[in-house]
Amino acid sequence: MNSKIILVNILRWFILLSIQILLLRNLSFYDLATPFTYILFLLLLPFSTPNVILYLIAFGTGLTLDVFYDTLGVHTAACVALVFVRILFISVTVSRDNFDEPEPTLGNMGFKWFGLYALLCTFAHHIVLFLLEAFKLTELSYTLLRCLLSGIFTLFTVILIEFIFYNRKMR
Amino acid sequence: MRNLWIFINRYNAFFLFVIFFTIGIILTVKNNAYQRSVTFNSTNEVVGHAYEKLNVFKRYMNLGSVNDSLAFENAKLNTALLALRNIDSAKNTVVKDTATHVQYTYLAARVIKNSITLRNNIITINKGALDGIESGMAVISAGRGVVGIIRDVSPHLATIESLLNKDAKISVSIKSTKALGSLVWGDRNSDYRTAFIKDVPNHFKVKLKDTVITSGFGSFPPGIQVGTISNRGISTGDNFLTIQINLFNDFSTLQYVYVIKDKLAEEQKALESKLPNEQ
Numbered sequence: 412m413n414s415k416i417i418l419v420n421i422l423r424w425f426i427l428l429s430i431q432i433l434l435l436r437n438l439s440f441y442d443l444a445t446p447f448t449y450i451l452f453l454l455l456l457p458f459s460t461p462n463v464i465l466y467l468i469a470f471g472t473g474l475t476l477d478v479f480y481d482t483l484g485v486h487t488a489a490c491v492a493l494v495f496v497r498i499l500f501i502s503v504t505v506s507r508d509n510f511d512e513p514e515p516t517l518g519n520m521g522f523k524w525f526g527l528y529a530l531l532c533t534f535a536h537h538i539v540l541f542l543l544e545a546f547k548l549t550e551l552s553y554t555l556l557r558c559l560l561s562g563i564f565t566l567f568t569v570i571l572i573e574f575i576f577y578n579r580k581m582r
Numbered sequence: 583m584r585n586l587w588i589f590i591n592r593y594n595a596f597f598l599f600v601i602f603f604t605i606g607i608i609l610t611v612k613n614n615a616y617q618r619s620v621t622f623n624s625t626n627e628v629v630g631h632a633y634e635k636l637n638v639f640k641r642y643m644n645l646g647s648v649n650d651s652l653a654f655e656n657a658k659l660n661t662a663l664l665a666l667r668n669i670d671s672a673k674n675t676v677v678k679d680t681a682t683h684v685q686y687t688y689l690a691a692r693v694i695k696n697s698i699t700l701r702n703n704i705i706t707i708n709k710g711a712l713d714g715i716e717s718g719m720a721v722i723s724a725g726r727g728v729v730g731i732i733r734d735v736s737p738h739l740a741t742i743e744s745l746l747n748k749d750a751k752i753s754v755s756i757k758s759t760k761a762l763g764s765l766v767w768g769d770r771n772s773d774y775r776t777a778f779i780k781d782v783p784n785h786f787k788v789k790l791k792d793t794v795i796t797s798g799f800g801s802f803p804p805g806i807q808v809g810t811i812s813n814r815g816i817s818t819g820d821n822f823l824t825i826q827i828n829l830f831n832d833f834s835t836l837q838y839v840y841v842i843k844d845k846l847a848e849e850q851k852a853l854e855s856k857l858p859n860e861q
Contacts, residue, residue, distance in 0.1 A: 433636065439699035442772040466598045473606070478629050480697075481704035481741060483613035488606025495599040502595075543610050544701045545748070553770045557701075 416457055416513060424472070427452045432479045444560035448568045449476065450536050453493055454529060457513050458505065462498060469494040482544060489540035496535040500528055517573035529569050537562045630739040633695040633706060641692075641837065648837045655724045686803045688840045689713060694739075698746060698774040698833050704733070705742040707839060711735045720801040720842045727807045727830045728752060728765070728796060729839050740841075746774055746833060754779060754808055755797040761786040762797055763825070765808060774833045777809065778816075782823040788814040794827055801844055 431449040439445045453469055460468075473487030480486065501515070504524065517525040541558040590597055641648075691713075695706035709715055721729040721742050730742040730750060743750055745767060752765040756779075763782040771778065779794065792811045798804025813826035844850075 436697060437699070442699065442774070445699050462595050462598055466602050470602050470605070477609075478626060480700070481706075482610075482700070482702065484606050484609025484611070487609060488603055491599060491602040491606055495595065495603075498595040541701075543607075546610070547748075550769045557772075 420452070420456065423455065424452050428472070428475060431476065436480070440560070440564060443557055444564040446561065446564040446568045447536070447540070448565060448572070450490070450493060450533065450565065451569050451572060453490060453497065454532055454569070455514055455516060458501065458515060459513070465494050465498065466491060485540060485543045488543055489536045492539040493532050493536040496532050497528075500531055504528075516576075517570070518577050525573065526570065529566055533566050533569065534558075534562050537565065626736070627738075630694065630706060630708075630736070634708060637692075637694045644835055644837050647835050651724045651726065651838075685845050687843045687845070689715070689843060691715075691740075691839055691841055693836050693839060696744075696833070696836055701772075702748055703744040703746040703833075705730065705744050705836070705839075707740050707742060707841070708738070709841065710738040710740050712737050714843060715740045715841055718801060718847075719844070720803070721839050722802070722806055722842065723831050723836060723839050726832070727809065728802060729831065729833075729836065731801065732841065742839070744833065745777060745829075745831075752802060752808075753797045753799040754794050756782070756786070756788065756811070757793040757795050758789065759786050759792075761788075762799075763823075765794070765827075775829055776812065777827055777829055779825040779827060780822065782825060784821055784823055786823070788823065788825055790814065801842070801847065803842060803844070 427449045431447065435446050435448060449472070453472065456465060456468065469490040470487055473490035476486040476490075477483050513519075515525065515528065520528070537558045538555075541554050541561070545554045689709060691707040691709040693705055694708050695704075697703045697705075705721075707721075715732060715735050717732050717735055719732040721732060723729050728745060730744040730747070731752075732740055733743040734741045745752070745765070747767060748769075750765075750767060753762065754765045755762050761782050763779040765777055765779055768776075768778040782788070788811060790811055794808040794811065796802040796804060796806040796808060807830055809827040809829040809831075811825055812828045814823070816824040816826060
């Protein structure tokens with residue numbers, strides 16, 4: 412069962428990063444909002460993953476994205492920030508002793524929990540991403556606008572994908 | 583000591599966050615600096631190869647517009663050739679060594695990765711150090727104006743800092759009045775079809791639809807077309823004019839570019855480095 416989870420996650424990593432690099436990299440909504448759907452991979456890592464492994468995975472994923480985007484360090488820092496928020500949120504809302512569900516998916520946790528979880532993580536990621544990308548404070552309001560619109564776009568795609576692969580059989 | 587260890591272990595999420603986040607920030611700052619030593623970017627062999635493979639489909643889809651631009655350029659060159667033939671041959675001119683007059687040579691390259699949606703857009707091309715490309719060279723597109731400046735070079739690939747980048751700054755002049763300015767993409771601009779000219783002195787009269795060309799200062803040869811003026815009444819509060827222009831270049835369908843080798847670039851740089859530092 413354990414090896415199955417690892418295999419599924421590796422497969423998910425490849426699929427989501429390919430979609431991000433091949434398709435979503437060229438996509439933008441009025442030149443303002445760009446979706447970063449690959450963060451779904453980090454959102455769906457199993458509950459039982461140790462913190463160190465989580466950070467290492469986030470670091471590696473961010474670095475891969477950076478190499479393809481020619482923005483060294485930006486996605487890396489953003490993914491690490493996302494994982495920090497993820498750990499905080501899970502430690503507050505889910506009791507540590509009994510993880511009845513292996514993965515924090517929409518089907519396992521319900522729409523309310525997953526929606527809030529995805530919202531917080533997405534905006535943690537996007538704020539770091541866009542501030543580091545702009546790298547100066549003179550255009551702060553514009554950067555935040557881009558961040559907000561992109562965040563909504565990303566959140567929409569993430570929840571859409573979760574609904575497509577929705578299954579309640581675990582409950 | 584044991585308590586410290588327990589403390590760190592208990593809040594390991596936070597401490598690990600600080601460590602990894604710092605590494606991320608350091609990488610970003612290093613990457614923004616002018617001198618970059620690591621090649622974690624698309625000039626990397628693996629990444630470059632992947633992009634080259636992916637580009638095949640897009641190239642096929644854009645064959646029509648590439649054809650058009652080549653025909654356009656051909657027509658322009660033919661016109662220039664005709665003009666040369668019509669020079670009055672009866673006039674006696676002495677031609678000394680013409681080889682020394684060829685200051686700029688062009689090298690064609692294919693775009694294998696391009697983006698227009700980011701704040702800092704980088705283009706990757708399929709020519710590199712083995713073809714004589716060096717960092718800092720100017721890049722233009724076929725007959726349509728400026729593209730950017732070479733940033734990183736690997737043996738077979740190179741990245742261009744596109745004009746659509748927060749660091750891009752190119753010296754341009756307005757054709758009719760010869761007023762100088764610097765071409766930037768603009769702070770709040772996310773449209774790949776427009777750009778701004780900053781630092782034009784206030785006393786110049788700017789007309790709409792005037793053509794903007796490169797000034798020849800910096801690595802671009804003089805007289806390369808950039809765009810037409812679309813808005814001149816932008817108030818910024820300082821003593822200089824800011825002008826909005828429409829770019830001739832369509833960055834979204836960029837397929838082939840020319841890298842310009844300046845024969846005198848090194849000589850000029852060596853000479854200018856002898857000057858006392860102005861800043």
